[in-house]
Amino acid sequence: MKLLLRLMQIREASIFLFILLFVGCIGLVNPAFTSGGSLGLILKSSMILLVLAVGQSFVLITANIDVSVGSTMGLSAAVCGMMLTHGVSGSLSVAAALLIGSCIGAANGLGVSFFRIPSIIMTLGTLGIVRGYMLFYTEGKWIEDIPFYFKKLSSAAFLGIQLPVWIGIIAAVMAYLFLTRSSVGRYFYAVGDNEAGARLIGLPVKSITVLAFTFSGLSASIAACLFVMNIGFVPNQTGTGIELQVIAAAVLGGVSLSGGQGSLFGAALGAIFLEVINNSLVFLKVPAYWNNAISGFLLLLIVTGDSRFQLWLQSNGKKKQQEQENMSRSKLPKSGEGGYEDKVVL
């Protein structure tokens, strides 16, 4: 029991347990969910959300928010697709897309750090600008005829794992190592936890903020390339509304919106969990229009439950501390009733 409690306190572990439990339950109802390639397919399709959530976490950890990732993803996908259909080589198209995404992210970061525009407003503005510009760029048309070799990349496998999954894993691991094992990575937490304090001890707060938004933009364009690979065409609405799903995934994974807290693995697992929920309903023979209601309900349930659980832990810890203080003061043996109550609580 204690081990379980301890595990619940680590958000990554609890969300992982949730995923296993959820997959297990669905698998019991419909074995087709766990057998065959369906889990692999879900994993592959969740990579777009995963990469975006990892990028968004940088921004959230610095106590900002980036709602422009959906439109950035749309424009990057359009650029990548447009260049591919015009016969430009795959690597060059991908590089162009990544560059555009990073530039939009950096612009967001500059606005937030140097012009002191609240991040939600800055990125709301760029959301409109980039989405509108994408429609100018594509002239409102869908981009089709992506060369076959590029589409085939999505099913290219190495060690039995497909390329998109590799990209997602590598991006997440690299970002994780950067954030936790380098000194610059720790700065992100410092800035998010206490910006004024971070400035006082001489951290480059502004550069860190710009960097966080650049990573978020970069992640949006990586997701865009994955999208072009997986889907094979670029509709006008690419990425519309995904920003809210991304934030939901990160929050589900324990990244705090008030900054300074959370891990990239949590965010990545949150993204996978959301995708698993979305895809599992088919296997339960629930009509697809239940998707949003159920994922919304689960998000509320988990976030509320987690918050109450943490509050309970805090008050429990305080109670125990008080009890110990009382005991050491009076040096009386613990009453039977109190002990009994303790057991019930646990």
Added chain:
Amino acid sequence: MKSFYRWEFFLLLIFIVEIGIFGWLSPGFLNVNNLLFSMNDFMFISIAAIPMTLVIISGGIDVSIGSIMGLCSIILGVSWSHGVNVWLAVLIAISSGLAAGLLNGLIILYSRVQPLVVTLGSMFLFSGLALVISGGSKASGYEGISGFPDTFVQLGNGSFIGIPNPLWFLIGMTAVFCTLLHFTKYGRSVYLVGINSKAAFYSGLRIKWISLSTYILSGLGGGLGGILLTSYFSSARADLGSEAVLPVITAVVLGGTSIIGGKGSIAGTVIASIVIGFMQYGLQMIGLTSEQASIVIGAMLIISVMARQSSYQKVIQWFRQSKTDSSDPTYKGEMR
């Protein structure tokens, strides 16, 4: 003279310049009737933005407002198609909007999770429920329920002494919420909760009730917006208003409300939403799609906030300084 420097005045100035420029670019734009009735297109945004101003002033945010619109619209449609009187159905829709807002507020208070996260979750929940209701009843998901009686359709399309009904609606709502926010004790306490909720708590305000009530009002705004949209399109759909969140928040912020709370006004929100709406209409008349027009609106949002934060204030200060310096040196004491 003080009101001369207010942000609302600057917005009015933008509005006049905007009308002038579009009138110059496309002469058909300046037709008063056209202008008035084109407002029906974006009135639901103004109406949802007014209560949202209260939410943001008190330090919260409600991103579920678009979903509430869709939910109320489909509830109205489904209950009407099941034989309920249309006005009773409107009442049911409004009360479900209030209930949605209440749910938001209660979860935020109970869980102590940030409003953005909670309303994000309820956004999925409400839009999902709307889809479930429309999918569960015979009406197929995206076609919607139509064929409403004429009296109801007139609500969003008709006019009274030359002014379209939605505009009357807006005027009434502005009056009510202006009074509520700027001239009542409740309104002042909303500001105080946004500035410093601890201070508000220690000064004996019922901060829980105040923040809860702002979410209920926001739900009401979503419900009214949804009903207006249903009447305007004379069809009830689950996805009505699904794109409304960002314009609504843009209108509130452009209207001078601080996103971290404690500052803002109803008049600013209303003027800003009209500025945005006419911008979209004007750009459409020039030949852009509404999505392409979002370039201008996005840029407007960023530049206005940037200007308000830095240069606009400095310019005003400079103005005041030069004026007071030249005319009356004793006046300086009143300067901030």
